[in-house]
Amino acid sequence: MDIPEISELISGGADINGIDGRLWTALHYAISREDVSLTQYLLDNGASPDGRSSESAVPVHTDLGPGQSWPLSFLLTPLVLAVKLNNSVLCEILIEAQANVNLSMKDKLPGFFESDMADLCESYFSVLHFNFASYIEDGEAEIRSDEGDMCLYFLGTESALWCNLWTAIEVAAADGLTEILELLLQNGADLQMDYTSSPLVLAAGFGKVKDVELLLDNGAELHHVANDDLELSALQVACLCGHAAIVSRLIEAGGSIDDPDMAGPTPLQCAAMRGNVEIVRDLLIRGADPDAMPDTYHGLTALQGAISYDRKEVFECLLEYWDDTNALPGKWDDCDDNGTLLSVAASADCSDYLLRLLELKLDLDHRLRCGYTRVEVALLKAAEWGSCRNMRILLREATFLSPDVLTKALNMVSPADPGAPDIMRTLLDRGGILRQTKPSVLCIESLKEMKTLLARGADVNEPAQEKYRFHRTALQNAVFRRDLPMTKFLLEMGANINAPPTSMHGHTAFQDAVRQRYLAMTKFLLEKGADINAPPVANGGRTALQNASENGDIAIFKLLLDHGADVNAPPAETGGVTALQAASIGGYLGIAEILIQAGADIGAPASSEEGRTALNGAAEHGRLDMVKLLLDNYRLKDGESLSQLCDEAVGYAKRELHWGSVELLEKYQRPPNLSP
The missing domain is CATH 1.25.40.20 (Ankyrin repeat-containing domain)
Structure with a gap:
């Protein structure tokens, strides 16, 4: 208008x-x-x-x-x-x-x-809400509220997006609008009020040097409290964002480098994690404490931060000023000492940090609060992170390692990790106790190593566990990997061929051989006494015959029938199928015909969850010939009628747009020569 x-x-x-x-x-x-x-x-x-x-x-x-x-x-x-x-x-x-x-x-x-809007008033730069790891790794930080359109701030963009800044001066500072910022200050903008985010912090975070100068000249506080929580200072934010000129200016204006009351990481820790060696060196020259302990929330010293975020230049720079290479973690950590410098290096992807620290002749045998020595804690940390290379380095350097630590490390090693067999052998040679380990040690792929482990006392029938990496027995793992020589060896050593599966793995050794269509393995396990009718696990399991029917594997299917497989074994509770239901859904007409001749129940009830009867499954998947076969051979039970069965199946066919099946079901009349 x-x-x-x-x-x-x-x-x-x-x-x-x-x-x-x-x-x-x-x-x-x-x-x-x-x-x-x-x-x-x-x-x-x-x-x-x-x-x-x-x-x-x-x-x-x-x-x-x-x-x-x-x-x-x-x-x-x-x-x-x-x-x-x-x-x-x-x-x-x-x-x-x-x-x-x-x-x-x-x-x-x-x-x-x-009430519900209160969360939007929290400062973006609040210590408790700033995602340091995301910012440091990605180069920019983004925080969004649970409501999708309430977008807050990106750090590192040229201009602030719509955000949770409430006043004009906050927006001007965030967007780097120097002319407007000056206009607001000239007309009474109050730099001492309770802002959501300090204009100085915003200007420092977005690298607006002129705006930082302007705000400092107008009395902006170097430390700001927002919403009763201490916010990251402008100096901390400038260090995180790598703005060297602003860091220098803030320090010259009185910004504290090592304030003991500072929340969050120190400026040096911020710069070290960010990887800005120029700022790190400047802070060290100005007296920043390289040994400063991290606060209770973020938990990394400057050197630990450099290692964790793979900042090699910063790491070497800090070592020049480092006084306490044996430093313990923060005072809040009284349980495991996993934050020692050596353990942080042991968990790093790159071994250079660990090798460099070992050159400094650390006291590896110093006993920590947890009761283990420094090298023992580092070894466990390397094992936890799957770093066989770092484990090898530590095992070479350590003069003493307790059997308890060696056994725990053995528990953590994954056989799939490169170098795992050598590490496991070394741990055993040094005193690791195999009978206290988890079944992962039996899931190794090398037959030679398996023989060694069993000779050292490993239990060939160690039960599988309901957790990742440990969810198969040694025999089940060998079958899963289609390793027939290993399977034969384990059975010779007394492995239980019918050990029950975990719910995670879901198959006995024999069921898995059938599932993989491995005929030679299937025949071998049958000869050795595998239970052909072992029941399926509750969630999506299959009997051997149900697997063969689902795969359409006629050779294995006939082999199983010849050895007494139950054609009417009930389905698993969730997502299960009878053998005939599996064949009907898959469209394997020949297998279905054999099953019907062998007495399979066409009207067997479906799995209680995510199940289909044979007729409904065939209709749903548009198996026209299968639908006719099932109807022609259906033996009605009390209370059933073909018309009712067809009406129900029509619904499944219509939902998937199988109009040929719909027409067949709606017009079906059983031939007079077929018995009901």
Whole structure:
């Protein structure tokens, strides 16, 4: 609308300060269009420069359906909107009209922020809410609230996105709008008020050197408290973001390098994790403590941070100033000492850090609070992270390792890890106790190593466990890997051919051989006494015959029938099938015919969850010939009728658009020569 039309509406009694569902007034829309003339006209005719008047109702209960959230635009005062648009002319007009430069929409809607909106008021740079790992690894940080359209801040972008900043000066600082920032400061912007995020922190985080200078010259606090939580200081944020010039300026202005009350990582720890060697060296020259302990939340010293984030240049720089290479972890950690420098290096992907530390002649046998020595803790950490190379290095350097530690390390080694056989042999040679280990040691692929393990006392029938890596017995693992020589050897050593499966693995050794269509393995296991009718596990399991029917493997299928496989074994509780149901769904007509001749129940009930009867499964998958075969041979039970069975199956066929099956089912009449 143009000015004459708006003038007519106002003359007719329209409320110039009325709001819509976004809580916007006409002034908001004029500013959003960057219409200077209309903005001035509205202000001259009574528009509130701060947006909503105190008399305007807030329709909090409207415009929100289930799962919806308020658009962020409802938080904008006219001045904040003008700042966001980087329109200094509109900002000047609003300020001349007495707009409150320190006002946020939060101040105008106090009741709206008392419950579910409270989380949106938390500072983005709050120590407890900043995702350091994500920022350091990815180079930029993003935080989003649970509501998808409530996007907060990206660090590292040229301009701030719509965010949870409430005042004009916060937006100006975040977006690097120096001219507008200066205008706001000249017109009373209060740098001491309780901001959501400090303008100085925002300017430092986004690398706005001029804005940092301007804010410092106008008395900005170097340390800011937001929402009763200590925020990361501007210096910490500048170190995290790698802005060397701003780091220097903040230190010169009095920024604390090693404040004992500082929350979060120290500036040196921030720079070390970020990998900025220039800032690290500058901080060290200025007296930053390389031995400073981490706080209780983030838990990495500068050197530990350099190792964890693979910052080699920073690591070497820090070593030049390092006094305590035997440093323990923070005082809060009284349980396992996993944060020692050596253990952090042992868990790193790169072995260079571990080798470099060992050159420093650390006291490897120093006993820690957990009762283990430093090298023992490091060995367990390397084993936990699957680093056989680091384990080999530590085993070479260690003069003494307790049997308990060696056994625990043996528990952790995965046979699939490169170098695992040599490591396992060394651990055993040094005193590891095999009978206390988990069955993962029996899942090794080398027959030679398996013979060694069993000769050292391993239990060939160690039961499988309900957890990853340990969910198969040695024999089940050999069959799973289609390793016939290993299978033969294990059976010779007394392995239980019918050991029950775990719910995770879901197959006996014999069931797995059939599932893999491995005829030679299947025949061998049958000859050795495998239970051909072992029941399926509850979740998605299959008997051997059900597996063969599902695979359509006629050779194995006939072999199983010849050896007494049960054609009517019930399905697993969830996702199970009878042999005939499996063949019907798969469309294996020949197998289905043999099963029916062998007495398979065409009307056997489906699995209680995610199951299908043979007829319904065939209809659902469009198996036209199978549907006819099943109907022709169906033996009705009490209370059943072919019409009812067909009606039910039609529903499955229609859902999958198998119209040929639909037509057959709807028109089916059993031939007179077939018995009911």
